[in-house]
Amino acid sequence: MEIGGLGISVWALACIALAAGVGAALQSSVGFGMNLLLVPVLALVHPEALPATAVLLGVPISLTMVRHEHHAIDRRGLVWILAGRVPGTVFGVWIVATASLAALKGVIGVSVLIAVAASLVAPPLRLTPGRLFAGGAASGTTGTAAGIGGPPLALLYQHHPGPTMRATLAASFAFGTILSTAMLALAGEVGWADCGLAACLVPLVVGGSVAGRRAHQALEHRWLRPAVLGFAAVSAVVVLVEAAT
Secondary structure: OEEOOOOEEHHHHHHHHHHHHHHHHHHHHHOOOHHHHHHHHHHHHOHHHOOHHHHHHHHHHHHHHHHHHHHHOOHHHHHHHHHHHHHHHHHHHHHHHHOOHHHHHHHHHHHHHHHHHHHHHOOOOOOOHHHHHHHHHHHHHHHHHOOOOHHHHHHHHOOOOHHHHHHHHHHHHHHHHHHHHHHHHHOOOOOHHHHHHHHHHHHHHHHHHHHHHOOHHHHOOOOHHHHHHHHHHHHHHHHHHHHHO
């Protein structure tokens, strides 16, 4: 049974809602991760909503997180990240506008697998202007084309204090997702169904964000990160297989 106006089944909406709520709680706790869970699920059960719905949902969770921890933002680093985000976003829009659905699924699957691998093996990195600009460009590209902009920046800040990582990433997402949404809309890649689905999920995203903020210690147990990365990797492989077939 499909929900009128959204063109999505109740079962698919339930899966997406669960991924959005759990992912929002994770992102509020560790700084990123909502779309690492949400995007593969969208690609499997409702790929027509990609990447617009995932990008749209980045706005409310980013603004919620910035409001809570704005005092911890690395403002110097943020300037370089945002400078890189602009050309990265342009490239991401080009990918969305020219790629087929199967190719876009391939981009999503590969992006998730690279993010998982890099999260497991990346060493601490010194925050130079060049690395911050490159991280912003990579985040803009993957965040716009696949809805997954967190991992490139998380790699740069993963060994910094939690508040600094969460606040800086959230501030970059707040600017970046608004920019990505505007440019995708100009390219004709944002539809009313995308906006309607995102609107239905906003309460879950905000609620998950609040829950995650109140449960930092429980969500930072050592088993959580491997479990999330494992789920993301398996989902990405399934998306790639589906895209290939």
